[in-house]
Amino acid sequence: MKLQLQIKMNEALYLRDPQSSDLGKNILRHSVQIIYKIGFESFTFKKLAEDIGTTEAGIYRYFENKHKLLVYLTAWYWSWLEFQIRFHTNNIKDPTVKLKRVIDLLAKALEDDEQTSSINEKLLHQIIIAEGSKAYLTKQVSKDNKQQFFKPYKDLCALIGNIILECSPNYKYPKSLASTIIEMAHFQNFFMNNLPSLTDFGQTKEESEIILFLNDLVFANLYKS
Amino acid sequence: MKLQLQIKMNEALYLRDPQSSDLGKNILRHSVQIIYKIGFESFTFKKLAEDIGTTEAGIYRYFENKHKLLVYLTAWYWSWLEFQIRFHTNNIKDPTVKLKRVIDLLAKALEDDEQTSSINEKLLHQIIIAEGSKAYLTKQVSKDNKQQFFKPYKDLCALIGNIILECSPNYKYPKSLASTIIEMAHFQNFFMNNLPSLTDFGQTKEESEIILFLNDLVFANLYKS
């Protein structure tokens, strides 16, 4: 049995569904590779078209502009990660164990094991670290938010917030702590690799150290005397 | 007595020192206003030139490109904030009180009281919240780092890290906790105002709540049983 996990995306994110055709899947696959390689600023639809072997106008039939494509990729990532978290914490009763598992999944780059789709999750994880915040750090954030573009991120945050409340029902800031964990899992990784003196992991550059830091940070708060 | 605080900037950030001429000061003042108004993505040297009443080429004689200008503004902000912190925590003996003061200064928008310079600190604070991370979230981050562009940010982080160690000499992650406080002071503010369901302050939208959250987060860690 080989099943394909298909993530249902917000239709306002695209003009034509990229998961519905070969060209569309190529756009997703190649854009992940190019953004990973040259960064979002230098990434253009022309370069993407040349890489795929189609024309610029061809890409524009799928995505209005490169910002929408980035929002699509990040939304896809958060949806996929929420699924991973639900899958890997399924049947775990102890909320502490569950929350530890969540931190692991946030901070570790999961293998691109199953050929889920046209998207390489390992590269996408790196893109989210370096470019993810650019999806919402814009002047259109409220307009985009009204169109529910960030729903997957908010759902993930709510899920983690609820696990936090299971651990400590009286904790006052479950959602802020959840968004802090998510952001810091990524920012500490970026800092560790690029601006190491902003972290305490500059020597080893080990993901496992970020996990220890986040565990320490979170559980000191939830189980304080 | 009226003294002018002049911040000495890294010379590699500019082609001609913007603090040395009227046009230069206008570039700083107007770029802060325009970026605040329309966002960094839509900001162009042409719009800036029109606003000032000069030409595009005139701006290019001061800054190589708009990325360098953003890095300049963020570096200026971190230097200015480090000065504010040193000034306002001067003579405070108790490190806990000191750290609380730091969190206040990070999360609160200080008034543009003294006419320090051509820069409106209140607007710049908002710019740092929404655009600050774009200064380092690029492919050139390592090259920029080698040129010491992020030294003011690293210095601030080291300063806060040391106060953390004064509070709790055995704490293992002073630098990572420092960068977490800095980033979260800004991100929680952005989320509160633009994506409120990622925080617990969506109702009131009060800076003071962010301060409470950060205090809770930090001191649970430093003084845990």
Add this chain to the structure above:
DNA sequence: TTTAAATAATAGTATTACTACCTTAAATAA
């Protein structure tokens, strides 16, 4: 078989991000 609908390629335009060159004004030397 004809017609319509979907898909894709061609060839543009406006804006952006620069660059090379030119003019003017101030500063200094003869």
Add this chain to the structure above:
DNA sequence: TTATTTAAGGTAGTAATACTATTATTTAAA
């Protein structure tokens, strides 16, 4: 004083980017 250098800013470009409108081709339905 006048000639000459130098600094500062302006004019007028170009190449690349971000799209768009139009035309062509394929596919599918009537």
